Amino acid sequence: QVQLVESGGGLVHAGGSLRLSCAASGRTFSSYAIAWFRQAPRKGREFVAGTTWSGSNTYYADSVKGRFTISRDNAKNTVYLQMNSLKPEDTAVYYCAANEITVYRDSNEYRCWGQGTQVTVSS
Numbered sequence: 001q002v003q004l005v006e007s008g009g010g011l012v013h014a015g016g017s018l019r020l021s022c023a024a025s026g027r028t029f030s031s032y033a034i035a036w037f038r039q040a041p042r043k044g045r046e047f048v049a050g051t052t053w054s055g056s057n058t059y060y061a062d063s064v065k066g067r068f069t070i071s072r073d074n075a076k077n078t079v080y081l082q083m084n085s086l087k088p089e090d091t092a093v094y095y096c097a098a099n100e101i102t103v104y105r106d107s108n109e110y111r112c113w114g115q116g117t118q119v120t121v122s123s
Contacts, residue, residue, distance in 0.1 A: 002026035009117030022096030038092035050103030
């Protein structure tokens with residue numbers, strides 16, 4: 001399995017941007033699909049975006065499509081989530097997760113998770 005560590009969260013005004021990073025350890029990182037999820041207070045964990053192992057296929061939740069971009073650099077064992085035009089409703093703890101097969105929108109399909117990074121968007 002890989003170990004995942006998120007970074008890049010913080011406080012930003014509405015309309016601003018942040019870039020999250022998901023750094024992985026483990027030689028087999030490039031074979032994993034990686035997804036970003038988020039969890040707001042008193043809500044369930046929500047799929048945000050995902051990328052297959054090669055980066056050739058990416059998937060987005062409708063709520064972030066056109067504003068967020070997921071990418072990966074397998075040479076650096078890192079997946080990024082570029083978040084633009086942020087809204088207060090994007091406020092949540094953001095997690096990255098790894099799956100050996102493909103991208104799933106169901107968080108129950110992932111056994112490998114990072115510890116999360118807080119994103120707060122003020123209005």
